[in-house]
Each structure stands twice: as structure tokens, then as C-alpha cells.
Amino acid sequence: MTDERAERIAEFIAPLRVKPGSKVDLATDFDPGFKGGIGGKKQGRELLRTGVALLADYQRRLAAEGRYGVLLCLQALDAGGKDGTIRHVMTGVNPQGVHVANFRVPSSEELDHDYLWRYACRLPRRGEIGIFNRSHYEEVLVVRVHSELLERQRLPEEAKAKGVWRRRYREINDWERYLYDNGFRVVKLFLNLSKEEQRTRFLKRIDVPERNWKFSASDVRERAWWDDYQHAFSRMLSATSTRWAPWYVVPADHKWFARICAASVLAHTLIDIDPQYPEVGEKARHELSLVKEDLEAEAPPGAPADPYAASVAHRKGGHGT
Ligand code: AMP
Numbered sequence: 001m002t003d004e005r006a007e008r009i010a011e012f013i014a015p016l017r018v019k020p021g022s023k024v025d026l027a028t029d030f031d032p033g034f035k036g037g038i039g040g041k042k043q044g045r046e047l048l049r050t051g052v053a054l055l056a057d058y059q060r061r062l063a064a065e066g067r068y069g070v071l072l073c074l075q076a077l078d079a080g081g082k083d084g085t086i087r088h089v090m091t092g093v094n095p096q097g098v099h100v101a102n103f104r105v106p107s108s109e110e111l112d113h114d115y116l117w118r119y120a121c122r123l124p125r126r127g128e129i130g131i132f133n134r135s136h137y138e139e140v141l142v143v144r145v146h147s148e149l150l151e152r153q154r155l156p157e158e159a160k161a162k163g164v165w166r167r168r169y170r171e172i173n174d175w176e177r178y179l180y181d182n183g184f185r186v187v188k189l190f191l192n193l194s195k196e197e198q199r200t201r202f203l204k205r206i207d208v209p210e211r212n213w214k215f216s217a218s219d220v221r222e223r224a225w226w227d228d229y230q231h232a233f234s235r236m237l238s239a240t241s242t243r244w245a246p247w248y249v250v251p252a253d254h255k256w257f258a259r260i261c262a263a264s265v266l267a268h269t270l271i272d273i274d275p276q277y278p279e280v281g282e283k284a285r286h287e288l289s290l291v292k293e294d295l296e297a298e299a300p301p302g303a304p305a306d307p308y309a310a311s312v313a314h315r316k317g318g319h320g321t
């Protein structure tokens, strides 16, 4: 990775980052239709391809090193493009190194525990990229907008008294700080969709039969709380964008642009971690050479002692003639 390329990525994502401590008003501070000066879909596709290749390379190193883990949290309103973002950004990445966790309405077992429990159960291991499709942030979003959901959590009176949201923000910040200090990076993306683009996407889900399965009438009913959600998102972004786990507000009206942003933020994190393939020491190399001798001695009559080395030598020789 050239420093220049790393710098370009850092510059590209800087306008999306929520400055820790700043007060966000979504409606005025972030434009869902922003395209970051990229010409269009075609130029965008090239950029995404580059980003995706870079991610695949870094993910291999992350897995080989096995020291750091990355948690990518995706939040959005319905039809915000979470599923498509995951699909596009993760093409090319070894599926064994990535785990996606979807969070829906909590089960009764989940409600038997503290509110962060179910998220803690799905955290990535070292060397993995974990993706939360919806995340612990639902606990200060949908649960804040619909107070009956807080009731279902069977909290003691004092735990749901006034100040519950401020306390949850602090608890979430502390939890993410704990993860960061122990080698897990939390990357947070909010896909910021406009109300009109959401309407268009819902209609597409109705008009195109293959998309009907994605449509739910309750998603449309949820539009009635649009302003409450905008408020809850603004409060969440203001309170939980931290030095160790900043929020990125991704303009989501253009899917292709949102995907480039997501890939870039994730790449930025991996570049920062800079995972390395483990070095093989003198002793281990010596052991390898002994085993190599044994394997070479097993060559059947007529076969090269080391077929791989022979094929490499042949290829090199072939080019020269
Ligand atoms: P989907 O992502 O379309 O499968 O929908 C999942 C649903 O689960 C959404 O309507 C979310 O609002 C809801 N949901 C996710 N997390 C929670 C939570 N912690 N409490 C209540 N509802 C939730």
C-alpha cells in the first residue's frame, strides 16, 4: 500500500466522519444525495473494484496475523441499502473470514438478558471481520422511537427512568472503548437515505415481482415516525461518535456511491491496523527444509523431486526463450 493511496482514501472519507463531540443535525449537516465529486456510476464502478481488491488483500493479512478483529456496524432506515452494501463490499473477501449477524426484534431469551448481551454473543474473533446488519444502536433508535419496546425489556424502574438514553450512550461508548483497547476496531456506518428516495425504493419493491419479498407494509407504516427517527439518529451520532469509534454518515441515495464509501471506510481501518503475515523464524525455516528433504525423497521414479519448484523453473525458462 502506497502512502499516497492511503492518504487519498483518508481524504475521501474525512467529510463523512462525525467529529467527536460535535452536535449533529442530520437534516442540515449531511446530504443523502452527495456524490463526492465522482463523475458517475462508471467511474464509481472502477473505484469500487479497486477498493474491493484492496479489502480482500487486507482481510487475508488480518486473518493470518490473528491479532486484531474488526466489527462493522451498519445502521439505516428501511430500504437504506444495508444488504446490497454488504454484498458488494464483501465480494472477493474469503467467506471464512467474514461473519454477518442480523439483528431483528429480540427473542424472549434475548430479553431475559441485559440489552448488550445478544450483540456481545455475535462479536468477531481476532482475525475476523464481523458485520452487524443492524446493531446495538437499535437500542437507542427503534427502542427510543417506540417506547413500548423499552417496556418489553423488563428493566427495573430505576434503569428506565429519565436519563436512560444518555446512560445507554455512555454504556455503548464504554463498551466500544473496551473492545478497542483489546484489539477490536468498531467501524460504524449510517446509511443516510432521503425520504423521497425511500418512497421510490418501496414502490420498486411493489412494482418488481422479484422484489416483493423484500416489501413489508410495516416498513411503510414506520415512515410515519420519520421525524422521530431523524431526531434519534441525530442524538445518537452526536453522543456516540468517539475518537476510538467514530461514526461515518454515508450518503445513501446513490447506491453505487454508498458502496464506495463503505469500502473506503473499511479499507481505511484495515490500512491503519496494517496487519502482517507472520514472520517465519530461523528455527521454523530450518524445520521446513528438513521436511522438504523428506518429501523430496518420496518422489516416485521419474517424477521431479519437487514438482512445484520444477514448474516454476520451467515457467521462468519458458519466458526467456
Ligand atoms: P429487517 O432488518 O427488515 O429484518 O427487520 C428487523 C426489524 O427488527 C426492524 O423492524 C427493526 O426495527 C427491528 N429491531 C431490530 N433491533 C431491535 C431491537 N433491539 N428492539 C426492537 N426491534 C428491533
Ligand code: MG
Residues within 6 Å of the ligand: 078, 216, 219
Ligand atoms: Mg425491513
